[in-house]
Amino acid sequence: MEKRAILSLVAEWQNRILKIEGIERDYESALRSMIGAKPIKIITGFRRSGKSFLVQRVAKKLVADGLFPISNILYLNFEDFRLAGVNTPEKAYEIYTTFRTEMADQSKKLLIFDEVQNVMNWDRLIRTLYETDQDIEILLTGSNSELLSSEIGSRLAGRFIEISILPFDFREYLRYKGAEPEDLMAFHRNHEPIRNHFHAYMKFGGLPEILTIQDENARFSYIEGIVSKVILDDIIRRFHIKHSTALERIFFYLLSAAGNLVSFRRISNYLKLMDIHMKQETVILYVQYILKAFAMYEINKFDWKLGKVFATTRKYYSVDTGLINLYPPAVSNFSHQLENVVFLQLRRRQKLISFGALSSGKEIDFIARGANGKIEKFQVTQVLSENNYERELAPFQLQGTSLETGKNLLLTLDGDDQEIQFKDSKVSQKNLIGWLLDLDP
Numbered sequence: 001m002e003k004r005a006i007l008s009l010v011a012e013w014q015n016r017i018l019k020i021e022g023i024e025r026d027y028e029s030a031l032r033s034m035i036g037a038k039p040i041k042i043i044t045g046f047r048r049s050g051k052s053f054l055v056q057r058v059a060k061k062l063v064a065d066g067l068f069p070i071s072n073i074l075y076l077n078f079e080d081f082r083l084a085g086v087n088t089p090e091k092a093y094e095i096y097t098t099f100r101t102e103m104a105d106q107s108k109k110l111l112i113f114d115e116v117q118n119v120m121n122w123d124r125l126i127r128t129l130y131e132t133d134q135d136i137e138i139l140l141t142g143s144n145s146e147l148l149s150s151e152i153g154s155r156l157a158g159r160f161i162e163i164s165i166l167p168f169d170f171r172e173y174l175r176y177k178g179a180e181p182e183d184l185m186a187f188h189r190n191h192e193p194i195r196n197h198f199h200a201y202m203k204f205g206g207l208p209e210i211l212t213i214q215d216e217n218a219r220f221s222y223i224e225g226i227v228s229k230v231i232l233d234d235i236i237r238r239f240h241i242k243h244s245t246a247l248e249r250i251f252f253y254l255l256s257a258a259g260n261l262v263s264f265r266r267i268s269n270y271l272k273l274m275d276i277h278m279k280q281e282t283v284i285l286y287v288q289y290i291l292k293a294f295a296m297y298e299i300n301k302f303d304w305k306l307g308k309v310f311a312t313t314r315k316y317y318s319v320d321t322g323l324i325n326l327y328p329p330a331v332s333n334f335s336h337q338l339e340n341v342v343f344l345q346l347r348r349r350q351k352l353i354s355f356g357a358l359s360s361g362k363e364i365d366f367i368a369r370g371a372n373g374k375i376e377k378f379q380v381t382q383v384l385s386e387n388n389y390e391r392e393l394a395p396f397q398l399q400g401t402s403l404e405t406g407k408n409l410l411l412t413l414d415g416d417d418q419e420i421q422f423k424d425s426k427v428s429q430k431n432l433i434g435w436l437l438d439l440d441p
Helices: 003-019 029-033 050-062 087-100 124-130 149-155 170-177 184-189 191-204 210-212 216-239 244-256 264-273 280-293 321-326 334-348 389-397 432-436
Strands: 042-044 073-077 107-112 137-143 162-166 294-303 306-318 354-357 363-369 374-383 407-414 418-422 425-431
Touching: 003 073, 003 087, 003 124, 029 042, 029 050, 029 149, 029 162, 029 210, 029 264, 042 389, 050 107, 050 137, 073 087, 087 107, 087 124, 087 334, 107 124, 124 137, 137 425, 162 184, 162 363, 170 191, 170 210, 170 432, 184 191, 184 432, 191 321, 191 334, 191 432, 210 216, 216 244, 216 280, 216 294, 244 306, 244 321, 264 280, 280 294, 294 334, 306 321, 306 334, 306 432, 321 334, 334 354, 334 363, 334 374, 334 407, 334 432, 389 407, 389 418, 389 425, 418 432
Parallel strands: 042 137, 042 162, 073 107, 107 137, 294 354, 374 407, 407 425
Antiparallel strands: 294 306, 354 363, 363 374, 418 425
């Protein structure tokens, strides 16, 4: 690029950063608190989940706080068509040197490289900047496995901190809508409109841009476009997939089976019904590619008696419920969608998550461990009634070498908060929406 074009592009993005609006995301304080630490900050996550918006808002806040002058911020979005030819470390470095010599002053500089995986051998550029220039702060974003932790570890070993973000949680959704309750009393006063918002959130998910679309069909068209982009760019092209139809069918299967036990043999049999014959090893590989694109998450079974996790039995959850509803199953699985929302919230709260199951058929939806090692056990259902009372509460009776203690939580969409004594177990029933909003009395 010519010098004039470089300076014009950099200045344009500086002005955009100063003008950016929108709600504050819960990830912002965590990212701002890391500014000043030497390691590179890397923001990863599913496409259109708000990574670019997050780094731009943080940059604006850092300027407002006086930590960086706007002239010292270099923001490059490598999905901008004007940077299509900037696909090597050498070309990207040329932009950086022009910015440094022609625009920035001598104080500290903030470099934001958005979707940096579009630059071939991007790690060479980042390592060079990291090692040679001491007056810079580096933020990177990426949507696919080029920026997966395992690959970052080999490319930038010892040089990075990763923040993995998700689409809006329900509190952020309400914040965007101007309906976030400030306390428990406000939640109760506005219960019906909040509940209506929740059903819309469940149906269309929390991808930020979905909230700007009013028409229902247009919303699903938007989600479908993102899924196509993920499958085509982040998986098929990235991993040189030959059987694209098989990949799409596997993705569809995982979405429709969210919250259910899944085996690779079942997936193989499902493909055979559509005359797609594939080795189980290839099925496993394709599932891993889907996980690497941040589209699905996997959890494994915890065995009470042995006190450890088994990787041979697994469940999958979607990054967003809007994706699930793009391919609705023949039989409604609303309870499993509720599970999906709870799972995502546990991830946001930095929990280690597994599920519990015994050969007797009893199962507990989630076993979550916090950083302090404390265990919480969760059951999720729409309503607790006479018909499901025993089924929902009996799993809390399951004990073993590792789960003698820990909080028992039953999350229900309908019903009041209460303490339930079920045989030898004390169970706290919580309103699921109130729990998502972290509105404990």
